Amino acid sequence: MPRQPYLCGLDAAVDVVGGKWKALILWALAxxxxxxxxxxxxQVPGVSExxxxxxxRELEADEVVHREVYHQVPPKVEYSLTELGRSLNQALAPLGAWGARHKSFIEATRAAAEAAGQPAR
Incomplete structure (x- = not known):
């Protein structure tokens, strides 16, 4: 089945950074x-190997992260951001700033919901 075209730029961006870990990985490489x-x-506590x-691998496939393999003993692999990855990190910076400004409110709202017996997110 052919891939559907993106509806907008946000759709494309979320497809690249979607999920819990990708934005944190990008931040760690920043x-x-x-x-x-x-x-x-x-640097990304809680993520499994x-x-x-x-x-x-997904970030590398999207050409956001570069993987450099050094053929030596023991093997060595390094990861870095591509130019595309650096520009994506710049675009995520305002979102991170928003989260930092509202982190206490979000934590309190989630704690209150859990105390009321609502499912945790």
Whole structure:
């Protein structure tokens, strides 16, 4: 089945960064230097190795992340942002700022919902 065209730019952007982990991975790579897998795993607490590998592969397929393999013993692999990835991080910065401004409110609202017996999100 052929892929449906995107409805708008937001649709395309969310397709690239969708899910819990991709934006956090991009944030971890934002300092510009290459990162090894173990570094990323430490910088994105809670992500499983399997999920981190999957998300990195998807970001690499979307040409947002570059994967550099060094053929040496022991093997070495580094991840960094591409130009596209850096521009995506710039676009996500206002969203991160919004979250930082409203984090306390969001946490309180979620805690109140859980205390009222509503399902956690």
């Amino acid at each position: 300092d510009g230097g290459p990162h090894r897998f173990g570094e990323l795993k430490r 399997k999920m981190l590998i999957q998300q990195l």
